[in-house]
Structures are given as structure tokens and as C-alpha cells.
Amino acid sequence: MPGITLPAFPDNVPTHSLPTIDFELVKAGNQAEIDHLWEAAVTCGFWYLKNHGAEQEVTAMFDLGAETFALPLEEKMKYEQGDSGRSCGYKKIGGNAVDAAGLPDMTEFLNVTKDDVLAFPEVVHRTYPSTVTAAIPSVVHPFVCKSIEVNNTILRIFTQKLGLPEGTLEELHARDLPSGSESRVIRSPPMPGKDTADRPMIGSHTDFGSLAFLHNILGGLQVLLPGETQWAYVKPIPGHAICNVGDALTVFSGGILKSAVHRVVPPPGAQGEYERWSLVFFTRPNNTQVLRALVEDSPVIMESVKQYPEVVFETGSTAEEWFSRRTKYQRLGNREGSQSWAASRGTEHNPVAR
Numbered sequence: 001m002p003g004i005t006l007p008a009f010p011d012n013v014p015t016h017s018l019p020t021i022d023f024e025l026v027k028a029g030n031q032a033e034i035d036h037l038w039e040a041a042v043t044c045g046f047w048y049l050k051n052h053g054a055e056q057e058v059t060a061m062f063d064l065g066a067e068t069f070a071l072p073l074e075e076k077m078k079y080e081q082g083d084s085g086r087s088c089g090y091k092k093i094g095g096n097a098v099d100a101a102g103l104p105d106m107t108e109f110l111n112v113t114k115d116d117v118l119a120f121p122e123v124v125h126r127t128y129p130s131t132v133t134a135a136i137p138s139v140v141h142p143f144v145c146k147s148i149e150v151n152n153t154i155l156r157i158f159t160q161k162l163g164l165p166e167g168t169l170e171e172l173h174a175r176d177l178p179s180g181s182e183s184r185v186i187r188s189p190p191m192p193g194k195d196t197a198d199r200p201m202i203g204s205h206t207d208f209g210s211l212a213f214l215h216n217i218l219g220g221l222q223v224l225l226p227g228e229t230q231w232a233y234v235k236p237i238p239g240h241a242i243c244n245v246g247d248a249l250t251v252f253s254g255g256i257l258k259s260a261v262h263r264v265v266p267p268p269g270a271q272g273e274y275e276r277w278s279l280v281f282f283t284r285p286n287n288t289q290v291l292r293a294l295v296e297d298s299p300v301i302m303e304s305v306k307q308y309p310e311v312v313f314e315t316g317s318t319a320e321e322w323f324s325r326r327t328k329y330q331r332l333g334n335r336e337g338s339q340s341w342a343a344s345r346g347t348e349h350n351p352v353a354r
């Protein structure tokens with residue numbers, strides 16, 4: 001729970017030493033830091049981001065999450081995301097599978113779309129619990145705007161580094177066009193002494209969209225970096241966000257940007273005695289954008305695609321269809337066997353993304 005003293009992250013578990021990028025330097029155009037960011041994105045697909053300037057907005061979102069998750073389950077269920085493939089709204093603990101066998105997840109989610117927040121009080125996709133509605137202007141809107149600023153700065157750099165015409169990735173993630181971009185607050189109950197491999201709380205996955213701007217307090221996030229076979233934790237560092245590349249950027253870039261597989265397991269050591277909270281802003285492409293490598297727009301991407309003849313970068317899916325399919329088949333309400341898990345997969349099978 002935010003605001004109380006928590007045990008330290010243990011020093012005897014395998015932990016990634018991810019690169020740390022200074023957002024202030026990146027924003028100011030510091031070439032060495034921009035190169036550092038690029039290196040992280042094309043190797044690990046994960047990095048820490050410091051000096052992002054969103055601390056206050058993050059704290060306010062955690063408070064809103066605590067207020068909302070404290071509502072009676074019956075009230076929260078009035079805003080359930082449902083089985084149609086729509087992500088926005090509430091997801092109860094156990095609503096999703098974490099593996100092909102259909103083991104239920106151990107997290108509750110509150111997903112609020114960028115479109116509903118920016119258009120408020122107009123409703124674009126759906127309504128939310130009263131706590132959220134009351135806080136959209138003062139809490140959710142500032143968090144969404146800060147997150148968009150951070151992620152769009154990164155997209156601008158990727159556009160340049162990929163040799164794409166100016167504005168390309170920013171236009172594919174337009175602030176004012178409908179998309180699956182959303183903020184997510186996550187809470188998991190304490191799980192003391194659980195064997196981590198047996199009991200993921202969020203199953204192994206690649207992110208469905210383009211970029212995640214993640215804030216977590218306790219450990220539990222584990223990443224399988226490209227080319228590695230051993231899971232290792234990402235240790236939360238106060239004031240540092242964790243950023244990662246999702247499937248859509250891997251596809252647009254013809255495999256240059258890496259969408260790494262990750263999962264959430266119970267917090268390690270004494271941290272397992274506590275509730276785990278995290279907050280994410282996901283930037284996802286415009287709904288109508290087809291997910292395919294941008295080969296016509298960049299010789300660098302064209303070359304990359306040629307290097308991976310076994311990988312299909314023509315998904316034949318719009319961003320909306322991709323997102324909806326993955327969301328839908330994770331839901332236990334849609335489960336018909338292990339093929340449902342397979343239907344929820346993105347680039348996890350893809351040797352470039354791994």
C-alpha cells in the first residue's frame with residue numbers, strides 16, 4: 001500500500017541491471033543520452049527512466065486506485081471490462097488466465113482510456129466508478145498528459161533513429177485519434193512465501209501496444225531479455241519509472257525495437273507479505289492503423305525485415321483488432337482450452353522479439 005514503510009527488495013535474487021536514462025537530458029536533446037536510450041530499446045527493450053517529472057501525478061493516481069479498489073466488489077463489477085475484448089473498465093482478480101492451463105491471475109485492474117480522459121465530460125468509450133469520474137480532471141488528466149509527453153518524446157527519437165520521415169511515429173499515435181492508449185492501476189493481494197514460478201500473478205506476455213511508462217513500488221516484475229532463457233527481476237527504484245517497448249513498435253520497426261517478454265510474480269522475500277501496487281500508462285497506435293513494418297518509409301526498416309525472412313511483419317491486423325484479440329482471449333470467460341491462450345499471444349513466439 002502506498003505510504004507505509006516496506007521491506008527492502010532482497011539482494012539475493014537474480015536481478016537485471018537495466019540501463020537508466022535521464023529524461024531531462026533526452027528532452028534537452030543530449031546526443032549521448034539519446035544514443036543510450038536507443039541502445040536500450042534495440043537490445044533489452046526495457047530501461048529505467050529518471051527525472052521524468054511525473055512523481056506527483058503518480059502518487060495521486062495510486063491514491064485514486066486505493067480509493068476505487070476499496071469500493072465494494074459489487075460496485076466495481078458494474079464497470080467490469082466484459083468478455084468482448086474491450087480493455088477499459090475494471091478487471092477483478094481471477095478474470096484472466098496466466099498460462100495455457102488457465103490458471104487464474106492474481107491482480108485487479110482499473111483501466112481508464114486516454115480518449116475518455118481527454119474528452120471528459122464527454123464519454124467516448126465508457127463510464128467509470130464515481131471515484132474515478134470525480135478525479136478525471138484533477139488526477140487522471142494530469143497523469144495522462146505527463147505520460148503522453150514522456151512517451152511522445154521517446155517516439156520522436158525512435159522516428160529519427162529509424163530513418164522515418166519526421167513525425168511518423170507521433171502521427172501513428174495521435175493524441176486526438178481513438179486508440180487503445182490507457183492508464184492502468186494494478187493491485188495484488190499479499191502472497192507470502194509463494195513459489196514464484198508456480199504462481200505468476202500476471203502471466204508471461206509482451207505488451208500489446210507501443211510503449212509502457214510503468215511505476216511500481218514492490219518487486220515482482222520479471223523480464224526475459226531478448227536471447228536470454230532465465231527470468232530475472234527488475235528492482236523498483238524510487239522515483240524511477242520502468243519503460244518498455246511493446247509489440248506494435250517491434251512490428252513497425254521490422255524487429256529493430258525489442259518487445260521483451262515479462263510477467264509479474266509475488267514480490268520476493270519479505271515483500272511478499274504486502275499488497276503490490278503498480279501503475280502504467282500504455283501508449284498504443286491509432287485504432288485504424290494496420291500493424292506492419294514501415295518498409296516503404298525507411299531503408300533501415302526494409303533492411304531489418306530482409307534479415308529476418310522467417311518472421312512475418314505483416315500481421316493483417318489493425319491495432320484495435322490486435323489489442324482486442326489479445327485482451328479477449330486472456331479472459332477466462334472466453335476460455336475454451338489451451339487454444340484460447342494461444343489466441344491471446346502477440347510477438348512472444350517471434351525470435352526477433354525474444
Ligand SMILES: O=C(O)CCC(=O)C(=O)O
Pocket residue numbers: 184186202207214216220221262263264278279280
Ligand atoms: O505490474 C507490473 O510491474 C507490470 C505490469 C504489466 O506488465 C502490464 O500490466 O502489462
Ligand SMILES: [Fe+2]
Pocket residue numbers: 205206207262
Ligand atoms: Fe506488461
